[in-house]
Amino acid sequence: MNLELITRRPKGPTHATPLLFVHGAFSGAWLWDEHYLPWFAERGWEAHALSLRGHGDSEGRELVRFARLRDYVADVEQVLAGMATLPVLVGHSLGGMIVQKLLHRHTVPAAVLMASAPPHGTVGTLFGMAFTNPTLLSELTIAQSSGADATTGRAIIRALFSEDAPAADVSRHISRFRDESLLINLDLLGLDLPPSLPLLDTPVLVLGAENDQFIYEGALHATASTYRTKAEIFPHMAHAMMLDHGWEGPAERIAEWLENTPVSAVTDAAQR
Numbered sequence: 698m699n700l701e702l703i704t705r706r707p708k709g710p711t712h713a714t715p716l717l718f719v720h721g722a723f724s725g726a727w728l729w730d731e732h733y734l735p736w737f738a739e740r741g742w743e744a745h746a747l748s749l750r751g752h753g754d755s756e757g758r759e760l761v762r763f764a765r766l767r768d769y770v771a772d773v774e775q776v777l778a779g780m781a782t783l784p785v786l787v788g789h790s791l792g793g794m795i796v797q798k799l800l801h802r803h804t805v806p807a808a809v810l811m812a813s814a815p816p817h818g819t820v821g822t823l824f825g826m827a828f829t830n831p832t833l834l835s836e837l838t839i840a841q842s843s844g845a846d847a848t849t850g851r852a853i854i855r856a857l858f859s860e861d862a863p864a865a866d867v868s869r870h871i872s873r874f875r876d877e878s879l880l881i882n883l884d885l886l887g888l889d890l891p892p893s894l895p896l897l898d899t900p901v902l903v904l905g906a907e908n909d910q911f912i913y914e915g916a917l918h919a920t921a922s923t924y925r926t927k928a929e930i931f932p933h934m935a936h937a938m939m940l941d942h943g944w945e946g947p948a949e950r951i952a953e954w955l956e957n958t959p960v961s962a963v964t965d966a967a968q969r
Contacts, residue, residue, distance in 0.1 A: 699756045700772055701748035703730050705738035712955070714785055714806050715743040719773055721790025721812075722881070723840070723848060723874040725753025728789070731870075733939050736948050742955075745784065747776045749795075752875055761876055766884035770798045777803065785955065788813060789939065790911065791881070793920075797891040800899060807900040807958055809951055812909050812936050815916040816893045816923050819885045822916055830856075830910050844876045856910040859935045861942035870940055895925045902926070902954045904947050906934035 703726045716737055718729040729746035737744040748754060749769045751761025773795060777783060786808045788796030793813020800808055815822070826834045836850035849871055858867050884890075901924035905917035914930060921928040931938065931946050938947050 698750055698772060698775060700750065700775060701726055701754040702776060703727075703734060703746050705730070705734040705744045707738050707741045707743065710741055711743055712741050713782070715745060715780065715782060717773070717776065717780070717784040717786055718744070718746040719786065719788040719792035719795050720746065720749065720752065721792045722877045725755075725873070725875065727753060727873055729939060731940055732944050733948060737952070740952055745776070747772065758875070762879045764878040765880055766794065766798065766889045769795050770802070773799060785809065787811065787951070790814060790936065791885075794885065794891070800896055801891055801894070805899065807902070807955070809902045809904065809954075810920060811904045811938050811947065812906055812912045813903070813920055814885055814912065815920045816891050817919060818887050818890050819882070820887065822911070822913060825913050826910070833910055841877060841879065841882065848874045855935070857935055857937040858940070859908060859933055859942050861933070862940075866940070870937070893923050895923065897925060900958050902951065903928045904938065904950065905930045906936060906938050906941070907932045908934060909936040911936045
């Protein structure tokens with residue numbers, strides 16, 4: 698599979714462990730390259746982001762509607778196989794679920810889950826959305842079935858971006874969304890979930906957004922509990938944390954956390 702991989706390398710001294718960013722539904726590696734890849738590279742991390750099959754400039758667009766979670770996991774594994782040092786995995790939304798699957802298949806230095814789908818699946822999330830924001834659920838269902846052109850609904854935009862986000866930037870980001878798999882929801886509802894087991898040897902950072910209407914606070918706390926940590930929730934932010942107004946806050950927290958994670962836990966785990 699020919700997969701797009703965007704890489705930003707530091708110009709000065711580097712950290713021993715690289716970062717690999719995994720995007721969520723409808724998006725691609727560009728999601729991370731807007732701010733996060735150059736930001737982390739400037740601070741000494743070799744930063745990579747892949748586009749899953751059918752997303753960004755990766756091949757497979759003609760079959761993306763039939764992709765399964767295991768296919769996306771295989772895409773990340775393909776990238777991992779080509780890396781000399783196993784990276785810290787950073788996953789957002791659906792990408793967070795992919796990262797959780799990988800945590801039970803590979804030993805990686807650490808993981809960061811940003812507004813991630815919870816390990817127990819999205820049944821509770823969908824029920825919560827149906828009761829608290831049925832318009833969003835309706836728009837999301839149409840977008841899933843009709844394609845990325847339907848991701849321009851006001852409820853979707855407000856769930857992704859805070860009102861402080863510049864309108865021109867929001868429009869530009871939304872225009873880059875691509876079609877998503879029709880089958881992936883079956884896996885997220887329960888067909889292919891990761892084990893809800895603690896991974897005490899793998900440091901995991903769980904971040905969320907106060908105004909995220911896709912991943913509710915309860916789901917964030919459930920995810921954090923699974924990995925024996927506490928969720929950190931950023932006020933006034935929406936789901937697209939790496940693009941939203943105030944994106945620097947989560948970036949700074951990730952950098953701080955990585956710098957304070959014991960080096961031995963990172964470098965030892967990163968060896969094959």
